[in-house]
Amino acid sequence: xxxxxxxxxxxxxxxxxxxxxxxxxxxxxxxxxxxxxxxxxxxxxxxxxxxxxxxxxxxxxxxxxxxxxxxxxxxxxxxxxxxxxxxxxxxxxxxxxxxxxxxxxxxxxxxxxxxxxxxxxxxxxxxxxxxxxxxxxxxxxxxxxxxxxxxxxxxxxxxxxxxxxxxxxxxxxxxxxxxxxxxxxxxxxxxxxxxxxxxxxxxxxxxxxxxxxxxxxxxxxxxxxxxxxxxxxxxxxxxxxxxxxxxxxxxxxxxxxxxxxxxxxxxxxxxxxxxxxxxxxxxxxxxxxxxxxxxxxxxxxxxxxxxxxxxxxxxxxxxxxxxxxxxxxxxxxxxxxxxxxxxxxxxxxxxxxxxxxxxxxxxxxxxxxxx
Amino acid sequence: xxxxxxxxxxxxxxxxxxxxxxxxxxxxxxxxxxxxxxxxxxxxxxxxxxxxxxxxxxxxxxxxxxxxxxxxxxxxxxxxxxxxxxxxxxxxxxxxxxxxxxxxxxxxxxxxxxxxxxxxxxxxxxxxxxxxxxxxxxxxxxxxxxxxxxxxxxxxxxxxxxxxxxxxxxxxxxxxxxxxxxxxxxxxxxxxxxxxxxxxxxxxxxxxxxxxxxxxxxxxxxxxxxxxxxxxxxxxxxxxxxxxxxxxxxxxxxxxxxxxxxxxxxxxxxxxxxxxxxxxxxxxxxxxxxxxxxxxxxxxxxxxxxxxxxxxxxxxxxxxxxxxxxxxxxxxxxxxxxxxxxxxxxxxxxxxxxxxxxxxxxxxxxxxxxx
Numbered sequence: 001x002x003x004x005x006x007x008x009x010x011x012x013x014x015x016x017x018x019x020x021x022x023x024x025x026x027x028x029x030x031x032x033x034x035x036x037x038x039x040x041x042x043x044x045x046x047x048x049x050x051x052x053x054x055x056x057x058x059x060x061x062x063x064x065x066x067x068x069x070x071x072x073x074x075x076x077x078x079x080x081x082x083x084x085x086x087x088x089x090x091x092x093x094x095x096x097x098x099x100x101x102x103x104x105x106x107x108x109x110x111x112x113x114x115x116x117x118x119x120x121x122x123x124x125x126x127x128x129x130x131x132x133x134x135x136x137x138x139x140x141x142x143x144x145x146x147x148x149x150x151x152x153x154x155x156x157x158x159x160x161x162x163x164x165x166x167x168x169x170x171x172x173x174x175x176x177x178x179x180x181x182x183x184x185x186x187x188x189x190x191x192x193x194x195x196x197x198x199x200x201x202x203x204x205x206x207x208x209x210x211x212x213x214x215x216x217x218x219x220x221x222x223x224x225x226x227x228x229x230x231x232x233x234x235x236x237x238x239x240x241x242x243x244x245x246x247x248x249x250x251x252x253x254x255x256x257x258x259x260x261x262x263x264x265x266x267x268x269x270x271x272x273x274x275x276x277x278x279x280x281x282x283x284x285x286x287x288x289x290x291x292x293x294x295x296x297x298x299x300x301x302x303x304x305x306x307x308x309x310x311x312x313x314x315x316x317x318x319x320x321x322x323x324x325x326x327x328x329x330x331x332x333x334x335x336x337x338x339x340x341x342x343x344x345x346x347x348x349x350x351x352x353x354x355x356x357x358x359x360x361x362x363x364x365x366x367x368x369x370x371x
Numbered sequence: 372x373x374x375x376x377x378x379x380x381x382x383x384x385x386x387x388x389x390x391x392x393x394x395x396x397x398x399x400x401x402x403x404x405x406x407x408x409x410x411x412x413x414x415x416x417x418x419x420x421x422x423x424x425x426x427x428x429x430x431x432x433x434x435x436x437x438x439x440x441x442x443x444x445x446x447x448x449x450x451x452x453x454x455x456x457x458x459x460x461x462x463x464x465x466x467x468x469x470x471x472x473x474x475x476x477x478x479x480x481x482x483x484x485x486x487x488x489x490x491x492x493x494x495x496x497x498x499x500x501x502x503x504x505x506x507x508x509x510x511x512x513x514x515x516x517x518x519x520x521x522x523x524x525x526x527x528x529x530x531x532x533x534x535x536x537x538x539x540x541x542x543x544x545x546x547x548x549x550x551x552x553x554x555x556x557x558x559x560x561x562x563x564x565x566x567x568x569x570x571x572x573x574x575x576x577x578x579x580x581x582x583x584x585x586x587x588x589x590x591x592x593x594x595x596x597x598x599x600x601x602x603x604x605x606x607x608x609x610x611x612x613x614x615x616x617x618x619x620x621x622x623x624x625x626x627x628x629x630x631x632x633x634x635x636x637x638x639x640x641x642x643x644x645x646x647x648x649x650x651x652x653x654x655x656x657x658x659x660x661x662x663x664x665x666x667x668x669x670x671x672x673x674x675x676x677x678x679x680x681x682x683x684x685x686x687x688x689x690x691x692x693x694x695x696x697x698x699x700x701x702x703x704x705x706x707x708x709x710x711x712x713x714x715x716x717x718x719x720x721x722x723x724x725x726x727x728x729x730x731x732x733x734x735x736x737x738x739x740x741x742x
Contacts, residue, residue, distance in 0.1 A: 003559040003583070003611060004527055006476045012617040020437035020622070035433070044432045053428045053627075060424070060631070061415045061596040062406065066391035090461060090623050097620060105377045119622075126618050156375055188374040212374070225432040228626030240374060246383040247497050249468060251391070251490075252461050254625045255599025256424075260431070 008106060008128045017119040021328050033326035034353040036344040039165065039195075039303050041225035043277055043347065045260065046270035049226070052263035056256040064255035071262045075233060078265060081209045085235050087244040088261075090252055092194055092217045092232040097123045098248050099215065099234070100157070103188065104129040109155035113141045115166070115334030117192065120159050129156075136337055139297060139305075140169035143179050150187045158183070161192040163199045166332045166342045168299030173205040180213050188240075191216045194232075195301040197223035197271060198278055203300060210237045220257075222302055223274055224264040229257035278302045281345035288351075288358050303344045305332070312338035317368040321361035327354060379477060379499045388490040392699050404697035405724040407715040410536065410566075410674050412596035414648055414718065416631065417641035420597070423634035427627040435626035442633045446604060449636060452580045456606050458615040459632075461623055463565055463588045463603040468494045469619050470586065470605070471528070474559065475500040480526035484512045486537070486705030488563065491530050500527075507708055510668060510676075511540035514550050521558045529554070532563040534570045537703045537713045539670030544576040551584050559611075562587045565603075566672040568594035568642060569649055574671060581608045591628075593673055594645055595635040600628035649673045652716035659722075659729050674715045676703070683709035688739040692732035698725060 021038060025031050035042065044050075068088035076083045089095040096119065104110060106128030112120060114133035124131055132153050134145045141164050150158040163170035180189060191205065193216050207214060215236035221227035231253070234241065264271075285304040286296035297305045308315045318341055319331050331341045343354065392409060396402050406413065415421075439459035447454045460466040467490065475481060477499030483491060485504035495502055503524050505516045512535050521529040534541040551560060562576065564587050578585060586607035592598035602624070605612065635642075656675040657667035668676045679686045683706055690702050690712055702712045714725065 003474050004557055005473055005614060008476075009473050009614065009617060014613065014616050016437070016616065016621055018437070018621070020434065022436040022440065023438060026440065038434055040434060041432050044429070050428055050431075053431070054425050057421055057424045057428070057627075058415070060421075060599040061412050063391065063409055063411060063592075063598045064601070065393040066387070066389070067394060069393065069397065090620065093622055094620050102376055102380050103374050105379075186375050221434075227434045228431040230435070230623060230625050242385065243376060243380065245385050245387065246380060249461065249464050250387055250389070251464055252601060254601050254628060256428075256627065257625060 012126065015122065017122045024323065024328065028323065030326070032323075032328040034346060034350045035328050036346050036350060036354065037328035037330040038227070039222065039301070039344045040227045041222060041274060041302060042345070042350055043225060043274045045225035045264055046267040048267050048270070049260050049263045053256050053260050056259035060255060062255060063251050064253045064258050066250045068253060068258055071258050074262055074265050079235060081235060084238045085209050085241055086233050087241050087248065088231065088233045088253060088258070089244075089248065090232070091221060091230045092192060092219045093119050094230070094252075095217055095232055095234045096120050096190075097126070098244055099190065100124055100127050100129065101247055102243050103156045109153040111146055111150045111153065111155045111158040113146065115332050115337050116141065116159065117161055117165060118333070120192070136167065139167045139337060140164060140171070143171055143175065147179050147183050151182070151184050154184065155187055157188050157190055159190045159192065161194065162203055163195045163300035165195065165301065165303075166305060166330070167337060167340075168297055168301045168303060168305050170199050170203045170300035172202045176205050177207055180207070183213060185213065189214045193217060194219045194222055198275060198302050199300040209235065212237045212240065215240060220261045220264055223271055224261070225274065226257070226260055226264060229254065229260050231257045231261045278345045281351060284351045285343050285345065285354070288355050292359060292362055297340070303342050305340045305342050307340050310339060314365065315339055315341050317365035318361060321364040321368065322357060324364070325357040325361050327357050327361070383497065386493065388493045395694065395699065399694065401697070403694075403699040405717060405721040406699050407717050407721060407725065408699040408701040408713075409598070410593065410672070410715045411598045412593060412645060412673060413716070413721055414596060414645045416596035416635055417638040419638050419641070420631050420634045424627050424631050427630035431626060433626060434622050435624045435629050437621045439624060439629055442629050445633055445636050450606060452606060455609045456580050456612055457604050458612050458619065459602065459604045459624060459629070460615075460619065461603075462592060462601045463563060463590045464490050465601070465623075466588055466603055466605045467491050467561075468497070469615055470561065471495055471498050471500065472618055473614050474527045480524040481528045481530070482517055482521045482524065482526045483530040484517065486703050486708050487512065487530065488532055488536060489704070491563070507538065510538045510708060511535060511542070514542055514546065518550050518554050522553070522555050525555065526558055528559050528561055530561045530563065532565065533574055534566045534671035536566065536672065536674075537676060537701070538708060539668055539672045539674060539676050541570050541574045541671040543573045547576050548578055551578075554584060556584065560585045564588060565590045565593050569646060569673050570671040580606065583608045583611065586611060591632045591635055594642055595632070596645065597628070597631055597635060600625065600631050602628045602632045649716045652722060655722045656714050656716065656725070659726050663730060663733055668711070674713050676711045676713050678711050681710060685736065686710055686712050688736035689732060692735040692739065693728060695735070696728040696732050698728050698732070
């Protein structure tokens with residue numbers, strides 16, 4: 001007799017938010033020549049971070065600091081808030097899971113955009129929430145419509161990524177602040193700022209940290225080049241942040257990851273250099289697209305979304321054709337955004353691989369789509 | 372207005388399963404001279420593991436493999452089971468959280484021993500389960516009483532650590548197999564084998580891996596010296612293991628940790644050496660106790676529980692007195708086991724620190740208790 005799973009678990013599909021690149025590599029029997037599909041930072045972390053990690057690894061027999069004291073102190077100074085406004089967790093994915101668990105009971109409404117971050121949806125479904133999906137508008141998340149839907153449905157959470165994945169668009173911080181004025185006061189606005197370091201200054205939201213309407217998610221996985229370390233943080237009002245203490249895995253943080261994040265934060269010069277490299281790479285990707293008569297969407301992130309100018313099937317054929325040639329990219333899930341492919345920024349070597357294979361892959365894709 | 376937390380979350384206390392040693396060090400304003408309180412492996416991981424980690428750190432910009440393919444393959448070969456019988460997670464703590472979430476709904480009964488692993492209880496409370504506590508008997512978990520209580524209450528889970536923390540005792544595998552015959556067929560037996568590598572061969576449970584009554588938890592935090600890496604695994608019947616896919620954080624595993632665990636598993640010679648060092652250290656701790664007229668309990672783990680021969684307050688005074696002298700140890704939470712202190716095994720240098728401070732700390736503690 002199998003165990004008696006909860007009714008909720010019985011109802012869940014055995015879904016996976018993403019198939020990982022290692023799985024794709026095993027399926028194709030060869031590594032990718034350019035890994036441009038997961039919006040990782042191919043530029044890696046600062047050399048100082050690697051040095052700090054090597055030293056920290058020698059203490060890996062010790063559990064990590066359960067309250068991430070030093071990192072939270074440094075983050076507090078960086079953001080000019082207090083450590084009590086910060087909870088460190090196992091990446092934004094882990095923190096979104098905790099947040100949903102804190103507020104969502106079976107049947108509760110949660111608003112997001114159709115085609116936005118699937119792992120958030122995975123957590124909402126996993127705790128029995130009811131997703132209210134708002135379509136993108138002009139290839140951007142439709143902020144007023146998200147707010148309106150939250151108010152109509154009495155949703156507990158409304159999610160916005162700023163800048164947005166997978167389209168690379170962004171809202172101005174002041175527009176978000178204004179939109180919040182119209183939000184039901186008992187709905188929490190979840191602002192996923194995973195790509196914030198790449199965005200223009202106008203994207204920053206300038207609200208009191210103790211404003212109870214907002215929680216912001218940040219990560220060391222993108223600009224800081226530490227995706228594999230699994231370290232992110234949430235910032236918000238003290239009572240909300242304190243609530244994570246009731247449910248989080250207190251000793252869940254990797255010890256070396258905490259040290260790495262601290263060293264990464266301290267090397268803002270390296271961060272600025274990566275942001276420059278990303279900016280240059282965005283231009284290169286847009287150039288490759290243009291060379292083939294295609295349009296790159298404006299991007300405030302470390303990836304560029306390229307409008308393939310056709311159907312979802314045509315874009316899917318392009319992703320497959322690039323993968324066959326060793327170039328890993330991804331694409332939006334939902335129409336009409338699925339007419340695009342999403343290419344992460346990379347090194348000059350990565351860009352050369354992309355440029356070499358883009359044309360032939362496009363030819364393959366068009367033949368596939370016709371055949 | 373604060374967010375609308377779930378009714379369950381509103382009811383939870385802001386508890387913490389353990390105060391970490393870093394927090395204690397900050398509070399006392401100095402590092403510990405001997406860190407013997409968290410049952411970590413002071414001997415560290417294999418030098419080959421450290422080498423593999425240094426190499427892996429250079430790829431930390433990549434997300435880890437979401438299905439821990441290579442590690443699960445190696446673990447399957449090691450345990451002579453299939454990868455489908457294994458789920459890798461963020462330490463046993465993380466996996467216990469997932470397991471409780473899979474089966475426990477608010478009001479469901481869960482049986483454990485009073486004074487056993489607090490983090491398991493934290494998860495059960497966190498999902499609204501009702502803990503049924505069975506007292507220890509003769510300083511060991513009372514296996515027949517645990518089974519009886521599970522049957523009486525229709526519990527969904529019954530937890531046993533074998534070997535046991537904090538008392539260091541163990542059950543023979545065949546006794547566990549026999550006890551399972553009497554367990555309600557719809558109750559799942561959770562066997563926490565965090566300390567299994569230190570235990571005598573007779574502690575191993577020899578049951579079919581597809582037996583649906585049992586799930587076993589293993590870790591790289593203890594004998595393999597990787598507590599800070601946060602990597603453990605659960606082994607059990609395929610349908611049960613598959614269910615974790617519905618709720619686990621698929622990209623939650625640290626990339627270097629996966630590499631480290633694989634390298635650790637491959638160096639069984641180093642593991643055997645650590646187990647020998649732990650055995651020698653157990654004898655040393657017992658000797659220190661005996662030198663002061665105290666009795667060490669037999670241990671199948673990497674720690675020794677020393678009977679201080681008095682009250683809980685007297686033992687607590689000893690823990691505090693050792694801490695003041697720079698020796699970090701812990702103790703059982705519940706009477707009458709709280710007459711003991713729990714000392715993790717350590718290097719010769721750690722043992723010298725312990726031997727130096729044990730007598731003076733004992734004197735301090737006795738004066739405190741009298742004063």
